[in-house]
Amino acid sequence: MPKRRPPQRRPAAPGRPAATRSRPTARPRPDAGRGPSTPPPVQGTPLRRAVSARSAGPLAALGRLPRLAVPAVLGVLLLVGLAAPPLLGILCLALVLLFVGWLAYLSWPLATAGGRAGRCAMVVLLAGAIALRVAEL
Template identity: 45%
Template sequence: MAPDNKRRPTPQGEQFFTPGATGLRKAVEQRSAVPMAYLFTQVPRWVAPVVLVILLLAGFAVTNPLGGVAVLPVIAFIGWLAFLSWPSLGIGGKLLRVAMLTFLVLLAATRFGAL
């Protein structure tokens, strides 16, 4: 008997690529398609948020450069998602993403002793 496969289907009606995109945006969107599809269809929904929260908590708790290292994957992941979603965001969404990334970079900088 085949194992029960509980993969989530990809969302209907969504467009992953930005129409008319060129250059860096087009390259990043194309390179991101496989990891994004894998995260959406193969990884349980709770895994990414839990991992990110654990890394962020480690960044808060550890006040030396290891805390900064723990925050770097969070910055990379949030930055990646912000870049991909940027064209479809309103001003509020853009401001929220800039504020979040600024906060995370400042947190990492304090852990590395740059501030």
């Protein structure tokens, strides 16, 4: 195995000090001091605080699942909801709507305008799909 040579460095220009490598100073993060699983403090109405507090356990459980488990289950429920007989389809679509609405409600204060529009569009589309399935009855 050949020996590794140190990287070649150009000499400093006359009248200039040689460049030294320095590490950038680390700025403390805004969330420093909180553990990785500690959510930011919830502000807002008492209802939002209560829903956020009651959702902490289920969200932690969802976070421990494999990465693709939740999207896979939601995808299956959505496909079954669109393809199954109306009663089963309505039930599956309602479960997807409840889950998406719950996550949208929890993430609303932190969402950008585009994120809020996407969340609203998803809820409206799911509600429309449920209405179409109800019309099939």
